[in-house]
Amino acid sequence: MSRQGHGRDSAGRFGWAPLSGATTAVVGAAVMALALSGCGTGGGGGASGENTTLTVYAAASLTESFEDLAAQFEENHPGVDVQLNFGGSSTLVTQLQDGAPADVFASADQANMDKAVDADLIDGSPSIFAGNTLTVAVPSGNPAGVTSFEDLAGDDVDVVVCETRVPCGTATQKIEDLTGVTLDPVSEESSVTDVMGKVTSGQADAGVVYRTDVKAAGDSVEEVEIDRADQVVNEYPIATVKSAGNADLAREFIELVEGPDGQARLAEEGFRSP
Template sequence: MTSTVRRDRRTRRTARVAGAGAAALLVLTACSSSDDSDAGSGSSASASASGSGSSDQVSGTVTVFAAASLKESFTELGEQFEKAHPGTEVTFSFGGSDSLAASITGGAPADVFASASPKTMKIVTDAGAADGTPETFVRNQLEIATLPGNPDKVASLKDLTDSELKVVLCAEEVPCGAAAKTALDASGLKLTPVSYEQDVKAALTKVELKEADAAVVYKTDVRAAGDKVEGVDFPESSEALNDYPITGLKDAQNPDAGQAFISLVRSAEGQKVLTEAGFIKP
């Protein structure tokens, strides 16, 4: 009797141990499957994120040809771009839009062209050098730059016709010069400057160096010059607003980065920098 009871107890204990072992094995198997599944889905998610990230990544050097009046704002945007895209470098060539357009059509390597007028942009599009249709991203307006304190009491465009004043204009083939001519024509005024400059910065520099008493430049350039000059508004400037178009280029060495820079220029962040510099939203 005792022997039989003992055997029964051993049998039940063995069954319980075996059952517990089987349950533990099932739990371990389930955990292993769950871990494998989680790892697999995690890997898939990671791969997916990596894939989508890599498609948005840009690197290398971005070469931007831009109108001289964009120097300060584009330089700031270039720094923002490099910070947002580690491993990139934005290089700029600033100058008269007509000269830049001629360089591009002559084969100069560039990824982006930002012009100060549709007319100079047309040089590039007519040559088939633009990648897509250029889009206007800002506008600019003329202003008279005088010596600090405006000692000659310049108050209007007509005042610049005084033969005693040394006035500088941009060359007429340059957007700021073409805009000045439009404003002068609209007012019926004739003005003979002491010099015609090849870009707006060169015209402004003449006043900053006191080599001229006044110059017709953009509001953005007067603002950028700070206390080196004083700005004078004139109503005829509303007749000569300049649209600024931007485009990627067909022979771009780094087209993806070029398009990313254009996106920054047209973004809310880019527009904030530009309007703070004095540009007008299109």
């Protein structure tokens, strides 16, 4: 955003030649490209031609499992192309509100699904398809010797959490309330990915994240379980989007996610069944 603006500023100062015929051609081509890409993202329609596109908006934590499930869905539905768009749940809701074409929306928390429901974007009522619980991630080798959630309150432990305004931070606050342990974090990140980044790079001694994040990080982190984590479950709702071009296909995709194959794949990533 602002980066590009500055790039232009400096380009001016490097003494680029004023607009020439060639430049005009380049600009023209760029405009054409923009227009064409605009057409390409139409998606969702699928009435014409053989290929039908099913567009799925899903929380970033679902990336690995949904990519596999989408591949399976395409295999079972020849001619269907599943387009996946992963992002923070609140970002996805904003995109949906702005009229982005989607058939299925899978949120990482109830609050963002509620926002979508309130904005009249959802067809029917959402159902819960998975749950995620918190855990503690420490860099491999556990340099600060963390053995419990209580240890995180120690002065010599640099702990990173999510800010309370984002779902993982709200959940962390609930764990603090439950256990009576008050954390004094060195950073309150805006996403769980940023918390993981600080842990995997060894910047922080520990981070409060989701179990699925620890699974996805593999060997770069170790897990220290939280005793009462089961009492704070973050539920993942899924629903058909009202503007869906393929309501039937959307429902079939949701059935796959909620069915045995979907649940097994999600469990591999550390999700719990609802």
